[in-house]
Amino acid sequence: MREVQLAERMDDPQCDLQELNQTYAQFGAVNGLVAGWRQVYRQFLRPRLLASRPNTLLDIGCGGGDVPRALARWAARDGFTVRITAIDADARAVAFAGAQPPVSGLHFRQAMSGDLVQEGQRFDLVISNHLLHHLTAPELDALLADSEVLCSGLGSGLVVHSDIQRSPLAYLGFRAGIAPLFRGSFIGEDGLLSIRRSFTAAELRGLAPTAWTVRTLIPFRNLLMYEAPGRG
Template identity: 30%
Template structure:
């Protein structure tokens, strides 16, 4: 049975012990999972709501932990289709991930990449939106609060974080499904990611201790959540 304490184990992805082909295959599996869990459509809808509310025509987006850059590509295409000019920077501390992202995106004029950690940015390096997907669970307890605060400080209009949360049901499902996946990273790291993720109560506690205001959390079955924090609104916190 899953120990409900958050795990500090190291995922294969974070260890560097894999080939580029394994990492590329894992990213493709994550992309499929993002489609199946409606992550793309949810992020687009949330971004669109804030853009329309604030009447924004030109925006900048920072994608933290970009991986293969599937999120930047989806958002760039969405903004273009809806008449919003978007410049997107995808960052990842793993140079091998950035290499794959550049292969995947190729020469998209509105997307650029940098092998860089969020902690390397100055607070005055601002973006209209700071987003991340499947990144928070990689961050150890000691760094989560400051990472969230920094991302919020860097966002002019909104912070949007999509990730998994630690549930027994989610872990059970991931453990079963992962047995049928041929990719070594995906097979190992899918259940490991859930063991490393924050539970609902831990997420709420961290947010209560943070500098983040005007936020809401949207939960989806069986183990996903999206945190949305808008700036320029009256102070609210919705769990």
């Protein structure tokens, strides 16, 4: 059962800023080990990119910004132009991400998905990484509703919310093989809490609206996906 009462250290407004920034700095390495975005890019995102015009992508809850930076790099190497908006509700995350070396076409801002809906913004692709397990049930419903609206513009119209798949094996593997590699940050402690707060694939399917699908990737990864009607 999900342990939603657990609170991650990095979500505490009063947490140590040095440790928090070290956590953001280490996200790139830990996500490279466990998050599988290279596969997601190759299998789901790259086939929808168009060479004939700039593509647009929204990253919701971008944290330290390592995922949108990687996507921008991979797309550029493949010859695509992608304009990426990366948002986070936490000003500390946006400050850290914005202080890193700039990447062409990548913009960070403090905002929530509902803010962009109100602004009338639309994107070809909408993603998030390790966001779902942070949300309450009403927040999850709101995120999915916002995502459907935000990806309804011209273009591919695809949403991919990627998160941890909860299992005892994931917990033991992270504790033994990943957590010891990251010191001076919240990665080890919060990573274990994240697994305990996360969904199984069956739980996510039970919560997802009809138009949404859940795919799984090895190891221990859920992809909650939505394709805008009429898009191929």
